[in-house]
Protein backbone atom coordinates (compact mmCIF):
# COMPACT_ATOMS: atom_id res chain seq x y z
CA UNK A 377 0.00 0.00 0.00
CA UNK A 378 1.37 3.43 -0.90
CA UNK A 379 0.84 6.41 1.39
CA UNK A 380 1.20 10.06 0.38
CA UNK A 381 1.55 12.84 2.94
CA UNK A 382 1.10 16.35 1.58
CA UNK A 383 2.16 19.11 3.93
CA UNK A 384 0.07 22.25 3.56
CA UNK A 385 1.95 25.10 5.18
CA UNK A 386 -0.81 27.63 4.50
CA UNK A 387 -3.81 25.30 4.13
CA UNK A 388 -6.65 26.00 6.54
CA UNK A 389 -7.51 23.38 9.13
CA UNK A 390 -11.09 24.61 9.46
CA UNK A 391 -14.19 24.48 7.29
CA UNK A 392 -14.56 28.23 6.93
CA UNK A 393 -13.44 28.47 3.30
CA UNK A 394 -15.57 29.33 0.30
CA UNK A 395 -16.27 26.79 -2.42
CA UNK A 396 -16.68 29.77 -4.77
CA UNK A 397 -13.09 30.88 -4.12
CA UNK A 398 -11.29 27.78 -2.92
CA UNK A 399 -7.73 28.86 -3.74
CA UNK A 400 -8.17 32.35 -2.30
CA UNK A 401 -10.06 31.46 0.85
CA UNK A 402 -8.50 28.17 1.97
CA UNK A 403 -4.77 28.90 2.00
CA UNK A 404 -4.35 26.85 -1.19
CA UNK A 405 -6.16 23.73 -0.03
CA UNK A 406 -6.82 23.32 -3.77
CA UNK A 407 -3.15 22.35 -4.24
CA UNK A 408 -3.58 19.54 -1.71
CA UNK A 409 -6.90 18.34 -3.10
CA UNK A 410 -5.38 17.98 -6.54
CA UNK A 411 -2.89 15.59 -4.92
CA UNK A 412 -5.81 13.52 -3.62
CA UNK A 413 -7.16 13.18 -7.15
CA UNK A 414 -3.73 12.26 -8.52
CA UNK A 415 -3.05 9.67 -5.83
CA UNK A 416 -6.46 8.02 -5.46
CA UNK A 417 -8.18 8.07 -8.82
CA UNK A 418 -7.74 6.06 -11.98
CA UNK A 419 -9.65 7.12 -15.05
CA UNK A 420 -12.18 4.46 -14.07
CA UNK A 421 -12.18 4.12 -10.31
CA UNK A 422 -10.41 4.43 -6.98
CA UNK A 423 -7.04 2.98 -6.10
CA UNK A 424 -8.00 0.87 -3.11
CA UNK A 425 -4.41 0.42 -1.93
CA UNK A 426 -3.57 4.11 -1.50
CA UNK A 427 -4.00 6.46 1.46
CA UNK A 428 -3.47 10.21 1.30
CA UNK A 429 -2.88 12.49 4.28
CA UNK A 430 -3.31 16.26 3.98
CA UNK A 431 -1.52 18.04 6.82
CA UNK A 432 -3.26 21.38 7.41
CA UNK A 433 -1.02 23.81 9.24
CA UNK A 434 -2.86 27.15 9.07
CA UNK A 435 -5.72 28.85 10.88
CA UNK A 436 -7.01 28.79 14.46
CA UNK A 437 -7.85 25.06 14.41
CA UNK A 438 -4.41 24.01 13.14
CA UNK A 439 -2.77 21.65 13.08
CA UNK A 440 -5.25 19.08 11.82
CA UNK A 441 -4.94 16.32 9.24
CA UNK A 442 -7.40 14.94 6.70
CA UNK A 443 -6.98 11.31 5.70
CA UNK A 444 -8.44 9.90 2.46
CA UNK A 445 -8.42 6.13 2.51
CA UNK A 446 -8.83 4.49 -0.91
CA UNK A 447 -9.95 1.19 0.65
CA UNK A 448 -13.21 2.67 1.89
CA UNK A 449 -13.55 5.95 -0.03
CA UNK A 450 -16.90 6.71 -1.64
CA UNK A 451 -18.07 9.67 -3.68
CA UNK A 452 -14.49 10.80 -4.41
CA UNK A 453 -14.64 12.54 -7.79
CA UNK A 454 -11.90 14.00 -9.93
CA UNK A 455 -13.32 17.54 -9.94
CA UNK A 456 -11.94 19.94 -7.39
CA UNK A 457 -15.25 21.30 -6.15
CA UNK A 458 -16.81 17.99 -5.00
CA UNK A 459 -13.51 17.10 -3.35
CA UNK A 460 -13.49 20.46 -1.58
CA UNK A 461 -17.10 19.87 -0.51
CA UNK A 462 -16.12 16.54 1.07
CA UNK A 463 -13.17 18.19 2.83
CA UNK A 464 -15.37 21.04 4.10
CA UNK A 465 -17.97 18.64 5.51
CA UNK A 466 -15.31 16.47 7.15
CA UNK A 467 -13.55 19.47 8.71
CA UNK A 468 -16.85 20.99 9.84
CA UNK A 469 -18.15 17.89 11.61
CA UNK A 470 -18.10 18.09 15.38
CA UNK A 471 -15.44 15.92 16.94
CA UNK A 472 -16.82 13.36 19.43
CA UNK A 473 -15.77 14.21 22.98
CA UNK A 474 -12.72 12.19 24.05
CA UNK A 475 -11.98 10.94 20.52
CA UNK A 476 -8.34 10.14 19.80
CA UNK A 477 -6.50 9.89 16.52
CA UNK A 478 -8.33 9.81 13.20
CA UNK A 479 -12.14 9.88 13.32
CA UNK A 480 -14.01 8.94 10.12
CA UNK A 481 -16.39 11.73 9.09
CA UNK A 482 -17.40 10.59 5.61
CA UNK A 483 -16.87 7.25 3.82
CA UNK A 484 -13.08 6.86 3.79
CA UNK A 485 -12.41 10.41 4.99
CA UNK A 486 -11.14 10.91 8.52
CA UNK A 487 -9.88 13.89 10.51
CA UNK A 488 -7.33 14.01 13.32
CA UNK A 489 -6.22 16.81 15.58
CA UNK A 490 -2.50 17.24 15.05
CA UNK A 491 -0.14 17.44 12.10
CA UNK A 492 2.87 15.30 11.32
CA UNK A 493 2.73 13.66 14.78
CA UNK A 494 -0.80 12.40 14.12
CA UNK A 495 0.29 11.07 10.72
CA UNK A 496 3.35 9.29 12.09
CA UNK A 497 1.26 7.69 14.85
CA UNK A 498 -1.13 6.37 12.18
CA UNK A 499 1.37 5.21 9.56
CA UNK A 500 2.87 2.05 10.96
CA UNK A 501 5.91 0.56 9.27
CA UNK A 502 7.11 1.50 5.78
CA UNK A 503 10.03 3.24 4.12
CA UNK A 504 9.81 7.02 4.11
CA UNK A 505 10.75 9.19 1.14
CA UNK A 506 10.89 12.97 0.99
CA UNK A 507 10.09 14.28 -2.48
CA UNK A 508 12.66 16.90 -3.21
CA UNK A 509 13.97 18.37 -6.44
CA UNK A 510 17.56 17.87 -5.28
CA UNK A 511 17.13 14.29 -4.06
CA UNK A 512 18.36 11.04 -5.60
CA UNK A 513 16.67 10.09 -8.88
CA UNK A 514 13.71 7.78 -8.15
CA UNK A 515 14.72 5.69 -11.17
CA UNK A 516 17.87 4.71 -9.30
CA UNK A 517 15.93 3.42 -6.28
CA UNK A 518 15.79 -0.38 -6.11
CA UNK A 519 12.40 -2.05 -6.64
CA UNK A 520 12.73 -3.69 -3.22
CA UNK A 521 13.10 -0.30 -1.56
CA UNK A 522 9.89 1.01 -3.12
CA UNK A 523 7.97 -2.21 -2.45
CA UNK A 524 5.81 -2.84 0.61
CA UNK A 525 4.18 0.17 2.19
CA UNK A 526 6.23 3.19 1.17
CA UNK A 527 5.28 6.63 2.40
CA UNK A 528 5.98 9.72 0.33
CA UNK A 529 6.15 13.21 1.87
CA UNK A 530 5.49 16.11 -0.50
CA UNK A 531 5.42 19.89 -0.10
CA UNK A 532 2.78 22.37 -1.22
CA UNK A 533 3.17 25.41 -3.50
CA UNK A 534 5.75 26.77 -1.02
CA UNK A 535 7.75 23.56 -0.76
CA UNK A 536 8.72 21.89 2.51
CA UNK A 537 9.86 24.03 5.45
CA UNK A 538 13.32 23.34 6.89
CA UNK A 539 11.86 22.11 10.18
CA UNK A 540 9.43 19.75 8.46
CA UNK A 541 12.20 18.49 6.21
CA UNK A 542 14.35 17.71 9.28
CA UNK A 543 11.47 15.86 10.91
CA UNK A 544 10.85 13.69 7.84
CA UNK A 545 14.54 12.92 7.43
CA UNK A 546 14.69 12.04 11.15
CA UNK A 547 12.11 9.34 10.42
CA UNK A 548 14.74 7.72 8.23
CA UNK A 549 13.35 9.37 5.12
CA UNK A 550 15.41 9.34 1.95
CA UNK A 551 15.28 12.38 -0.28
CA UNK A 552 14.27 11.48 -3.86
CA UNK A 553 13.51 13.40 -7.08
CA UNK A 554 11.17 12.54 -9.95
CA UNK A 555 13.08 14.70 -12.41
CA UNK A 556 15.28 17.75 -12.75
CA UNK A 557 12.57 20.44 -12.73
CA UNK A 558 10.48 21.79 -9.86
CA UNK A 559 6.96 20.49 -10.55
CA UNK A 560 3.50 21.05 -9.12
CA UNK A 561 2.77 18.80 -6.16
CA UNK A 562 0.01 16.83 -7.91
CA UNK A 563 2.25 16.20 -10.92
CA UNK A 564 4.85 14.77 -8.54
CA UNK A 565 2.22 12.43 -7.08
CA UNK A 566 1.32 11.30 -10.60
CA UNK A 567 4.94 10.57 -11.47
CA UNK A 568 5.55 8.61 -8.25
CA UNK A 569 2.34 6.66 -8.84
CA UNK A 570 3.39 5.92 -12.40
CA UNK A 571 6.77 4.70 -11.18
CA UNK A 572 5.05 2.32 -8.74
CA UNK A 573 2.65 1.13 -11.48
CA UNK A 574 5.51 0.41 -13.86
CA UNK A 575 7.39 -1.60 -11.24
CA UNK A 576 4.45 -3.82 -10.36
CA UNK A 577 5.13 -7.35 -11.60
CA UNK A 578 3.61 -7.99 -15.02
CA UNK A 579 0.07 -9.30 -14.76
CA UNK A 580 -0.34 -8.14 -11.16
CA UNK A 581 -3.38 -5.87 -11.17
CA UNK A 582 -3.46 -2.69 -9.14
CA UNK A 583 -6.04 -2.79 -6.38
CA UNK A 584 -8.90 -0.75 -7.73
CA UNK A 585 -12.53 0.00 -8.42
Ligand SMILES: C[S@@+](CC[C@H](N)C(=O)[O-])C[C@H]1O[C@@H](n2cnc3c(N)ncnc32)[C@H](O)[C@@H]1O
Pocket residue numbers: 506507508509510529530531532533534535536552553554555556557558559560561564
Ligand atom coordinates in the same frame (compact mmCIF):
# COMPACT_ATOMS: atom_id res chain seq x y z
C1 LIG B 1 5.64 23.31 -6.31
S1 LIG B 1 6.88 22.35 -5.54
C2 LIG B 1 7.56 23.50 -4.39
C3 LIG B 1 8.28 24.61 -5.03
C4 LIG B 1 8.79 25.60 -4.04
N1 LIG B 1 8.88 26.86 -4.70
C5 LIG B 1 10.16 25.19 -3.50
O1 LIG B 1 11.11 25.85 -3.85
O2 LIG B 1 10.27 24.24 -2.74
C6 LIG B 1 5.93 21.34 -4.52
C7 LIG B 1 6.58 20.12 -3.97
O3 LIG B 1 6.66 19.12 -4.97
C8 LIG B 1 7.80 18.32 -4.77
N2 LIG B 1 8.59 18.40 -5.99
C9 LIG B 1 8.52 19.31 -6.97
N3 LIG B 1 9.34 19.01 -7.98
C10 LIG B 1 9.95 17.85 -7.64
C11 LIG B 1 10.91 17.00 -8.26
N4 LIG B 1 11.43 17.28 -9.45
N5 LIG B 1 11.28 15.87 -7.61
C12 LIG B 1 10.76 15.57 -6.39
N6 LIG B 1 9.85 16.33 -5.77
C13 LIG B 1 9.46 17.46 -6.36
C14 LIG B 1 8.49 18.81 -3.52
O4 LIG B 1 8.05 18.02 -2.42
C15 LIG B 1 7.97 20.23 -3.43
O5 LIG B 1 7.97 20.70 -2.10
